[in-house]
Amino acid sequence: MTRSVEEHQQAVLGLLRYSSAFADGAPEILPLATARGRVLAEDLLSPVNLPPFDNSQMDGYAVHGDDLDGSAPLYLAVAPPVPAGAEPVALEPGHAAPIMTGAMIPEGAAAVVPIENAVPSQFPTTGQYCGEEGLTVELPVAQAGSFIRRAGSDLEAGSAALVAGTLLGPSQLGLLAACGLATVPVRPRFRVLLLSTGDEVQEPGTELAPGRIFDANTTLLTTALEEAGAHVQRHSVVADNPEELRGALQNIGGQVNLILSTGGISQGAYEVVKQALADSSVEFLSVAMQPGGPQAIGTINGVPFLGFPGNPVSALVSFEMFLRPALGTVTGLPGNRVCLPARLTEDVQSPEGKHQVRRGLYTDRSGQGEGIGDVTLLGGPGSHLLHALAASNALVHLPAGTGTVEAGTPVAVWLLGELRQGAQPLHPGNPTREALT
Numbered sequence: 001m002t003r004s005v006e007e008h009q010q011a012v013l014g015l016l017r018y019s020s021a022f023a024d025g026a027p028e029i030l031p032l033a034t035a036r037g038r039v040l041a042e043d044l045l046s047p048v049n050l051p052p053f054d055n056s057q058m059d060g061y062a063v064h065g066d067d068l069d070g071s072a073p074l075y076l077a078v079a080p081p082v083p084a085g086a087e088p089v090a091l092e093p094g095h096a097a098p099i100m101t102g103a104m105i106p107e108g109a110a111a112v113v114p115i116e117n118a119v120p121s122q123f124p125t126t127g128q129y130c131g132e133e134g135l136t137v138e139l140p141v142a143q144a145g146s147f148i149r150r151a152g153s154d155l156e157a158g159s160a161a162l163v164a165g166t167l168l169g170p171s172q173l174g175l176l177a178a179c180g181l182a183t184v185p186v187r188p189r190f191r192v193l194l195l196s197t198g199d200e201v202q203e204p205g206t207e208l209a210p211g212r213i214f215d216a217n218t219t220l221l222t223t224a225l226e227e228a229g230a231h232v233q234r235h236s237v238v239a240d241n242p243e244e245l246r247g248a249l250q251n252i253g254g255q256v257n258l259i260l261s262t263g264g265i266s267q268g269a270y271e272v273v274k275q276a277l278a279d280s281s282v283e284f285l286s287v288a289m290q291p292g293g294p295q296a297i298g299t300i301n302g303v304p305f306l307g308f309p310g311n312p313v314s315a316l317v318s319f320e321m322f323l324r325p326a327l328g329t330v331t332g333l334p335g336n337r338v339c340l341p342a343r344l345t346e347d348v349q350s351p352e353g354k355h356q357v358r359r360g361l362y363t364d365r366s367g368q369g370e371g372i373g374d375v376t377l378l379g380g381p382g383s384h385l386l387h388a389l390a391a392s393n394a395l396v397h398l399p400a401g402t403g404t405v406e407a408g409t410p411v412a413v414w415l416l417g418e419l420r421q422g423a424q425p426l427h428p429g430n431p432t433r434e435a436l437t
């Protein structure tokens with residue numbers, strides 16, 4: 001059975017949505033400073049007004065409402081100062097109180113005049129406040145309410161500070177702190193059991209035996225999953241022994257939201273995942289994509305399962321194309337990569353019937369009057385080319401039907417990192433030839 005990229009993306013999304021253990025997970029309560037990158041589990045109402053009280057927006061003089069009759073300049077007696085953090089005494093008509101930014105507006109005051117608009121334009125010294133009677137200040141005409149930040153003008157007590165599903169970053173966590181909250185309920189992390197398979201696959205840090213290779217996939221996918229916000233339970237490498245794999249998968253139910261394996265799913269004589277799950281509801285199929293053609297999808301004892309191909313580049317491309325976007329949709333975490341148009345720096349040939357995903361180096365040219373950036377392919381299409389992948393900052397899409405593309409033609413790229421300054425993103429989702437024309 002062969003599926004299009006879009007069909008398999010939908011199938012993976014459906015599988016993750018089915019992951020009921022995840023949806024029913026009780027919220028975790030975290031201290032604010034440890035909750036960055038997590039998703040809010042429930043609506044949070046503010047217990048206080050923001051600001052909590054009427055306060056001054058400027059260092060200046062608080063003026064009584066009775067003195068705002070439009071006559072100017074005002075000559076007012078200087079009242080005792082109002083520092084931030086103090087509860088001031090009421091202001092009498094005919095008086096102006098030195099008031100600091102953030103200080104509570106005294107009862108009776110109706111406007112603040114910034115100190116630089118006063119004569120003298122500096123506050124009296126502490127000694128003058130204490131020792132001299134009869135200090136006066138000259139102020140220009142002021143509008144009622146000027147430079148006063150009203151209680152609740154940012155957020156009213158009892159209204160929603162944040163709604164469930166919000167991704168918590170510095171601004172959101174700062175808001176909760178301003179509301180006086182010390183902890184936040186977050187959705188539990190999406191939990192993934194990760195197993196790499198293959199007799200030839202050996203732990204890094206050991207001495208490499210003849211015919212064997214080091215396990216790249218466990219580290220590659222652990223870090224990719226964690227970067228996407230998931231919690232990863234790493235299993236040690238499973239040999240090409242179906243009994244061993246079945247043993248590793250027993251009694252997993254309920255502890256994880258997804259089991260993800262690499263390797264053992266194509267046409268060989270020792271395809272351990274295929275053999276171990278032959279009588280299960282897991283489907284082994286081919287997606288019209290290169291790399292990442294062989295795929296497995298289904299459930300094991302009710303737990304969602306995905307099998308990625310063993311080649312490291314195939315595993316990463318499978319993650320980027322299928323799992324990352326679906327994870328974003330079900331968890332509320334950012335799943336879609338920034339998609340940009342870029343001009344190819346060389347001619348390229350892709351298989352007509354497949355969506356080819358090449359790796360490349362994207363360079364932003366928007367500051368050089370070029371409009372869009374360019375992309376240089378790194379390595380060939382081979383799915384073992386991990387060194388070229390490591391030097392790349394973009395996936396380059398050559399959708400099914402592309403065939404030959406000449407140098408200078410715009411193609412869609414997904415940035416594997418931050419958006420460069422000035423670059424204009426395309427709409428997220430699968431790049432098509434039409435999106436570029």
Ligand SMILES: Nc1nc2c(c(=O)[nH]1)N[C@H]1C(S)=C(S)[C@@H](COP(=O)(O)OP(=O)(O)OC[C@H]3O[C@@H](n4cnc5c(N)ncnc54)[C@H](O)[C@@H]3O)O[C@H]1N2
Pocket residue numbers: 196197198200201213214215216217218262263264265266267268271291292293294308309310311312314383
């Ligand atoms: N006759 C056919 N052979 C193959 C086909 C096919 O259609 N017909 N498809 C090829 C494609 S495309 C891919 S991709 C691979 C997928 O094979 P498997 O998923 O069964 O993976 P393995 O055979 O176990 O491994 C493939 C390759 O990757 C290396 N590998 C595996 N695990 C790791 C790891 N953890 N770290 C680093 N490298 C790993 C492994 O040694 C193999 O070289 O099948 C093709 N064959």
Ligand code: MOO
Pocket residue numbers: 289290291292293294309311314382383
């Ligand atoms: O489809 Mo395989 O993933 O090219 O190398």
